[in-house]
Amino acid sequence: MLGVIYVLSPIVFIFGLIMLVPLGVAAWYQDAAIYAYDESVAITLAVGALTWLLTRSYKREMKTHDGFLIVVLTWTLLPAFATLPLMFYLDTSFTDAYFETVSGMTTTGATTYTGLDHLPPSINLWRHLLNWIGGMGIIVLAVAILPLLGIGGRSMFKAETPGPMKDSKLTPRIAQTAKALWLVYAGITLACAVALYLAGMSWFDAVCHSFSAMSLGGFSTHDASIGFFNSVPVEVTLSIFEIIAAGNFATYFLMLQGRSPRTYLNDNEMMSMLALLLLSVLGVSVFLWLQGTYADLATAVRYASFNLITIATDCGYANTDFGQWPIFAPMWMLFLSSILACSGSTGGGAKMVRTLILAKQATREMARLLHPNALMPVKLGGQVIENKVVFSVLAFIFLYFMTVAMLTFLLLLSGLDFISAFSAIIACINNAGPGLGVVGPAGNYGGLSDFQTWVCTVAMLAGRLEILTLLIIFTPGFWKK
DSSP states (O other), rough: HHHHHHHHHHHHHHHHHTOOOOHHHHHTTTTTTTTHHHHHHHHHHHHHHHHHHHHHOOOOOHHHHHHHHHHHHHHHHHHHHHHHHHHHHHHHHHHHHHHEEEETTTTTTOOOEEEGGGSOOOHHHHHHHHHHHHHHHHHHHHHHHHGGGGOHHHHHHHHHSOOOOOOSSSSHHHHHHHHHHHHHHHHHHHHHHHHHHHOEEEEEEEEHHHHHTTTTTOOOOSTTTTGHHHHOHHHHHHHHHHHHSOOOOHHHHHHHHHTTTTHHHHHHHHHHHHHHHHHHHHHHHHHHHTSSSSSSSSHHHHHHHHHHHHHHHHHOOOOOOOGGGGGGHHHHHHHHHHSOTTTTTTTSSHHHHHHHHHHHHHHHHHHHHHTTTTTOOOEEEEEEEHHHHHHHHHHHHHHHHHHHHHHHHHHHHOOHHHHHHHHHHHHTTTTTTOOSSSGGSSSOGGGGGGHHHHHHHHHHHHTTTHHHHGGGGGSGGGGGG
């Protein structure tokens, strides 16, 4: 355990250094939250440095067992340090502050706060920065740095990386892979910020929303979210970059490395995502127009496309209260949030690759009823999928639905109505942000009780860690030597 704490200590220290960014912004704007960052940075750096000094004699190469524990501890402990500026400045409860920071780092985008338009710039930037570093994963960032300390990071990277294809390599060394992913991520984020500025946002709003768009985090600097801007260019720009963020960043790296879009076009998962997204946008637009929700088809396309894309990709922005639409449309959007995002993206949910594998497996099982002795391997994109991957996907899907059911029942037991409870868990476990009912786009999670807030917090963590990574540490076999 002390060896695990030794690895965690530089991660905490790095996190303290990241806090210098909003501290600098607070100094630049001379906003009222500057003192909150002085104390927060000092506490975080001190804890990181002290634990490193006390445990440096326990340095050792990590095993897969350690990797899972480090990932879970990182995603549960770092949000606690991230609450410090919020608690020092906003005088909020730890429950609400922890929910906010977990929501930020898991890129969920759910919030318990109102009055976002009037928060100090440094507080708003901190919320969005949590989105951004959580998007690619603080673990992946650490893997790029920890080799300098002589700490191996492969087990951490595998435990952190989403999707069933964890063993595919972009570069020979795992640290190089982490750096490559972060360079692609940072480069596209910069392009997003420039595009949003040209679309009409201020530089501050453009930077903040580029952080939350590329991480699919969904935080905004305004209570009205993207509806505040009432701008078609802003909505189109965000939609484009949300779709990019929902794709596999490893594919982008390979595409840039080969300088050919063929890598992208040959990716079966991404093509399936785009096809389903296009059909859904067209279908929901026509549905809302025929239902009389919008007077003309053009207006229906505008609102349906933006809100469907942002929920389906697990970002969580809104430019209207889609909770008032006929129930089919928002429920379809929440369904898409469960399956649409690609593996290796910043999105949540079960991922498109698992959906495709399950569909192929279902087809194989039906074919076996007719031809029980035939050899029928599951193939995706021309490649044979090993049975161990298929079994892993089946286990994940079972745990995913059982987790949704159990957490929904807990919210129902606490007195929350069904639509609010079910949609809150779906939105949180998929890291999608707003749900329906009391947690819909016209409201937020601030009306929940402390118990309900903690249930949603668990759902966000389970979704970000893809359930298995979180649940495995509660099994008796995990703690056996």
